[in-house]
Amino acid sequence: MAKRNVRRSAAPGPVGPCPCGSAEAYEDCCGALHQGRSVAATAEALMRSRFSAYAVSDTAYLLRTWHTSTLPPRLTLDPGQRWTRLEILDTERGGMFDTVGVVEFRAHYRQAGRPGDVRERSRFARQDGQWVYLDAA
Template sequence: MAKRPNRGGAPLDPAGPCPCGTGQPYASCCGRLHRGEAEAATAEALMRSRFSAFAVGDTAYLLRSWHPSTRPARLRLDPGQRWTRLDILDTERGGLFDSTGTVAFRAHYRQAGRPGTLTEHSRFTRDDGRWTYLDALPD
């Protein structure tokens, strides 16, 4: 399997650790979701896979995993921003038997050599057994 470039331009080894932070290899963790071989089982799993999609620059997956009612027509990622770590702060619902859920997280990145963080409380919904990102809750 070929290495994929991430947003920072460095290659991502599919056998290396997944950017989402589970410690599993990317190919068998979020890579399966990005390739369409599996669906996220929970809202948190979708959140992790979306973070990894930002980290590897997979805009097609980000758009596919976005709810149609809030999905933008196009998505352009900043090539100078490299997503480095994800911390899950809290989850509410979003389990195997839920149809909605929220995930609070802190995503770490580097831009122009400087560290930064994005903190968000995201809403997810499950329709026909498939989780999608809906939007961010206001602060």
């Protein structure tokens, strides 16, 4: 039997619940941001979408939402690390009418069958009207 080429969607991502922890489907939540169909309205929304980008290995989105003053020349994700859950611990500013914000979070992962987590206070700023990740505070 001859093989057929099957065209896949250019957008990465899971089918089902969004990795960011919302009750929405990925496609309607962070997937819409990853695909450029919407933009993050708040720093927390950007944080959630960036966590989801790590979970689905969308490095293009991660780089696109990084402030130009702190943007790394390249980003390589560890394929053995699976991001499993996000907890938002605190937010400071970062609302729809702010220009800066801080989001403290704990991101859970599994690597080599073992659980782990990363805790960070991330700073966000608006650049060209869009929320972007600045750095860890």
